[in-house]
Amino acid sequence: MAIRVGVIGTGAIGQDHIRRFSQALSGAVVTAVSDIDDVRARKVAKDIGGRAAATGRELIAADDVDAVVVTSIGSTHEEYVLAAIAAGKTVFCEKPLATTAAACKRIIDAEVKHGKRLVQVGFMRRYDAGYRMLKNAVTTGRIGTPLMAHCAHRNPAVGDNYTTDMAITDTVIHEIDVMRWLLDDEYVSAQIIYPKKTSKASSHLADPQIVLLETSSGARIDVEVFVNAVYGYDIQCELVGETGIARLPEPSNVLMRSQGQLGVEILTDWKQRFIGAYDVELQDWINAVTAGKATGPSSWDGYAAAVTADACVKAQITGKIVEIKLGEKPALYR
Numbered sequence: 265m266a267i268r269v270g271v272i273g274t275g276a277i278g279q280d281h282i283r284r285f286s287q288a289l290s291g292a293v294v295t296a297v298s299d300i301d302d303v304r305a306r307k308v309a310k311d312i313g314g315r316a317a318a319t320g321r322e323l324i325a326a327d328d329v330d331a332v333v334v335t336s337i338g339s340t341h342e343e344y345v346l347a348a349i350a351a352g353k354t355v356f357c358e359k360p361l362a363t364t365a366a367a368c369k370r371i372i373d374a375e376v377k378h379g380k381r382l383v384q385v386g387f388m389r390r391y392d393a394g395y396r397m398l399k400n401a402v403t404t405g406r407i408g409t410p411l412m413a414h415c416a417h418r419n420p421a422v423g424d425n426y427t428t429d430m431a432i433t434d435t436v437i438h439e440i441d442v443m444r445w446l447l448d449d450e451y452v453s454a455q456i457i458y459p460k461k462t463s464k465a466s467s468h469l470a471d472p473q474i475v476l477l478e479t480s481s482g483a484r485i486d487v488e489v490f491v492n493a494v495y496g497y498d499i500q501c502e503l504v505g506e507t508g509i510a511r512l513p514e515p516s517n518v519l520m521r522s523q524g525q526l527g528v529e530i531l532t533d534w535k536q537r538f539i540g541a542y543d544v545e546l547q548d549w550i551n552a553v554t555a556g557k558a559t560g561p562s563s564w565d566g567y568a569a570a571v572t573a574d575a576c577v578k579a580q581i582t583g584k585i586v587e588i589k590l591g592e593k594p595a596l597y598r
């Protein structure tokens with residue numbers, strides 16, 4: 265029987281995930297939705313033949329909801345994830361798990377007390393076919409021990425409300441998670457370097473930035489984050505190992521001979537780049553819920569990302585190398 269899913273937050277990604285559950289994935293049906301914007305929730309509910317719950321908390325407690333998806337704004341995630349744990353329901357929470365490391369720790373404590381993993385965090389890059397090939401190159405030993413990684417995260421442009429710290433908390437947060445997963449290692453320090461600023465960035469935004477991360481085994485990761493790069497949405501990652509190099513494949517696209525040129529179109533929309541990964545991620549979650557356990561990126565991964573992002577933001581402000589300390593990983597996540 266299909267699991268009955270309740271979705272809290274019917275904004276952009278919430279509606280996108282609801283479409284996935286309804287049209288692309290199998291084994292789940294969205295029975296209830298909720299949003300602080302009541303009109304929006306009722307419209308989405310009508311479109312899918314479900315119901316609009318009065319509040320997120322009512323949705324979590326409801327008998328017609330087996331598992332919860334949290335796609336509301338980041339500042340609301342802690343409350344809803346804690347309520348889902350208290351109700352003993354599996355919950356998929358879009359990134360960030362919570363907006364502070366302390367809030368992520370409260371979620372970990374609640375889940376550990378519950379005694380079973382219930383939470384999966386929406387770090388979808390782990391489900392991208394290219395990143396999975398990179399992971400395979402590492403785990404099969406084909407490039408030897410990884411020593412360095414060179415990454416780039418480029419967007420064509422950002423709105424005027426995008427601030428310097430958001431380059432970390434909204435953008436590099438994905439590299440922070442996926443590089444930990446690729447290298448199977450924790451970070452010990454972060455540093456930020458500011459290259460020459462692009463004239464395309466607003467006056468309050470430092471763009472581009474270079475984020476330097478060091479892991480406990482001594483591997484070094486550099487991430488160029490450049491959110492007004494104009495030409496397209498471009499994600500690059502190259503791992504340098506002791507015996508070889510592995511590079512993230514380019515998204516597949518038509519090879520064109522046209523107007524005297526041979527070329528491939530560059531993506532401009534991030535949604536297109538990871539569209540397949542979201543499908544795999546949520547199907548994996550449905551399968552895990554059906555099997556009675558959460559298996560994907562955990563609360564610990566959400567916490568590790570939050571601690572690392574905090575260190576990066578501190579490094580932005582101080583210009584110093586900032587130490588990253590996670591503390592003891594609970595047995596539940598080992």
Ligand SMILES: NC(=O)c1ccc[n+]([C@@H]2O[C@H](COP(=O)([O-])OP(=O)(O)OC[C@H]3O[C@@H](n4cnc5c(N)ncnc54)[C@H](O)[C@@H]3O)[C@@H](O)[C@H]2O)c1
Pocket residue numbers: 272273274275276277278298299300301304320335336337338340358359360386387388
């Ligand atoms: N994994 C990814 O790549 C990815 C991509 C996009 C967004 N996200 C994350 O998903 C979340 C939502 O992003 P979005 O782009 O859909 O934003 P959005 O602004 O389009 O939608 C957020 C929705 O939350 C609702 N909301 C606000 N307060 C609420 C509350 N207290 N209770 C219930 N609903 C509430 C808003 O009314 C809105 O409909 C964010 O945390 C964002 O970081 C992740």
